Amino acid sequence: RKEVEQDPGPFNVPEGATVAFNCTYSNSASQSFFWYRQDCRKEPKLLMSVYSSGNEDGRFTAQLNRASQYISLLIRDSKLSDSATYLCVVRGLYNQGGKLIFGQGTELSVKP
Amino acid sequence: GAVVSQHPSRVICKSGTSVKIECRSLDFQATTMFWYRQFPKQSLMLMATSNEGSKATYEQGVEKDKFLINHASLTLSTLTVTSAHPEDSSFYICSARDLELGRETQYFGPGTRLLVL
Numbered sequence: 001r002k003e004v005e006q007d008p009g010p011f012n013v014p015e016g017a018t019v020a021f022n023c024t025y026s027n028s029a030s031q032s033f034f035w036y037r038q039d040c041r042k043e044p045k046l047l048m049s050v051y052s053s054g055n056e057d058g059r060f061t062a063q064l065n066r067a068s069q070y071i072s073l074l075i076r077d078s079k080l081s082d083s084a085t086y087l088c089v090v091r092g093l094y095n096q097g098g099k100l101i102f103g104q105g106t107e108l109s110v111k112p
Numbered sequence: 113g114a115v116v117s118q119h120p121s122r123v124i125c126k127s128g129t130s131v132k133i134e135c136r137s138l139d140f141q142a143t144t145m146f147w148y149r150q151f152p153k154q155s156l157m158l159m160a161t162s163n164e165g166s167k168a169t170y171e172q173g174v175e176k177d178k179f180l181i182n183h184a185s186l187t188l189s190t191l192t193v194t195s196a197h198p199e200d201s202s203f204y205i206c207s208a209r210d211l212e213l214g215r216e217t218q219y220f221g222p223g224t225r226l227l228v229l
Contacts, residue, residue, distance in 0.1 A: 041223075041225070042222070042223070043221060043222050043223045044156065044220055045220070046217075087155060098209075098216070099146065099158055100146070100158070100207075100218060101158075102157075103155060104154065104155040105155050
């Protein structure tokens with residue numbers, strides 16, 4: 001089983017749509033969670049951290065369910081510029097050097 | 113914000129040659145840097161963790177003699193792909209860990225695209 005698994009995608013949605021991405025992680029002791037965005041042929045960039053109580057940043061809402069080991073990202077009123085690959089990322093445990101473990105990514109394409 | 117640079121941004125080389133990629137943290141000191149590789153349509157895979165002043169820690173399946181890592185200063189880590197082959201063609205990305213003010217943030221470099229002919 002992969003340490004971090006995401007929806008396979010791709011997601012093709014019209015502008016203005018609401019889209020949700022899901023992610024599961026295998027290590028119940030994991031403590032830190034993130035969503036990164038990666039544009040084509042570019043490096044990943046931090047979109048937002050995910051907190052236990054859930055958090056929102058503008059049109060983006062991230063949620064964490066520790067019991068189910070499940071992370072989600074909701075994008076409301078999607079824009080053309082939201083088209084990218086979204087990476088679910090979990091920070092490994094201290095004895096793993098605290099390394100970031102990436103999911104395979106979900107591609108989003110927002111169409112006019 | 114913090115910036116991490118990589119050089120070169122892209123390189124094309126012949127099979128059998130060695131290629132060195134530099135990763136620099138420009139406005140913070142990084143005792144730890146990470147090297148990733150990303151093949152098309154796949155996610156980032158950690159290759160190794162580079163620690164300043166000590167040996168790198170390699171992930172399972174990554175050959176340490178083929179991917180030489182040197183972290184000689186707090187702002188520079190280098191990855192050398194030795195005797196490169198076409199299957200080494202990939203997008204290599206480094207990140208640097210910033211532990212300033214008790215926060216831990218990783219900043220990614222812009223990546224180096226390697227094509228081995």
